[in-house]
Amino acid sequence: MKKILAAIFITACLALCLLPSLGMIFAPSNEPIGNERETKLPTVTDSDGKLNTSYPTQLGDYFEKHFAFRPLAITADAKIQSSLFLNSNNDSVVAGTDGWLYYSSTLDNYMGENVFSDRKASSLVHNLGLIQDFSKSRGAQFLFTVA
Numbered sequence: 001m002k003k004i005l006a007a008i009f010i011t012a013c014l015a016l017c018l019l020p021s022l023g024m025i026f027a028p029s030n031e032p033i034g035n036e037r038e039t040k041l042p043t044v045t046d047s048d049g050k051l052n053t054s055y056p057t058q059l060g061d062y063f064e065k066h067f068a069f070r071p072l073a074i075t076a077d078a079k080i081q082s083s084l085f086l087n088s089n090n091d092s093v094v095a096g097t098d099g100w101l102y103y104s105s106t107l108d109n110y111m112g113e114n115v116f117s118d119r120k121a122s123s124l125v126h127n128l129g130l131i132q133d134f135s136k137s138r139g140a141q142f143l144f145t146v147a
Contacts, residue, residue, distance in 0.1 A: 023068025030066065033074065039065050 032038050042058035045051060052058070067073075081089040088095045094102045108114040116124070128144055135142035 020067035020069060020073070021063075024063075024066065027068045029068060029070040032065070033071060036065060 039062050041062055042055055043052060044055055078089050081087050082095040082099070082101070086095055088101065092104055094104050094107055096102050102110060132142040132144075
């Protein structure tokens with residue numbers, strides 16, 4: 001019985017691992033996601049007809065961005081990381097409570113740490129005053145909002 005369960009487990013794991021590769025035949029992911037650049041399938045020879053020595057690396061780069069179900073896998077990974085491990089799969093994002101995500105570079109603002117010094121605050125007020133005076137001199141109304 002243990003051998004049968006082990007064989008089923010191994011078969012399921014292999015099928016899961018092969019699914020993105022074999023799925024490229026039926027449902028490749030052709031569109032770039034986010035700010036990625038489009039990658040083309042590399043050729044074994046370069047434009048001069050010589051052997052492309054970078055072919056394995058280029059093929060790996062192509063596969064990383066075109067395997068089947070890639071958008072679904074990225075979304076599933078992000079959801080698992082944030083809900084199960086209370087973490088983000090992006091180093092610049094921190095998962096907060098109740099599903100909120102925060103940029104790690106602005107986390108101090110939310111926690112009230114490392115706030116502006118009195119000098120920085122007065123410099124900010126002074127600069128905003130200069131902008132307001134300039135706007136008024138041009139006949140425009142100055143409106144400042146904080147995001």
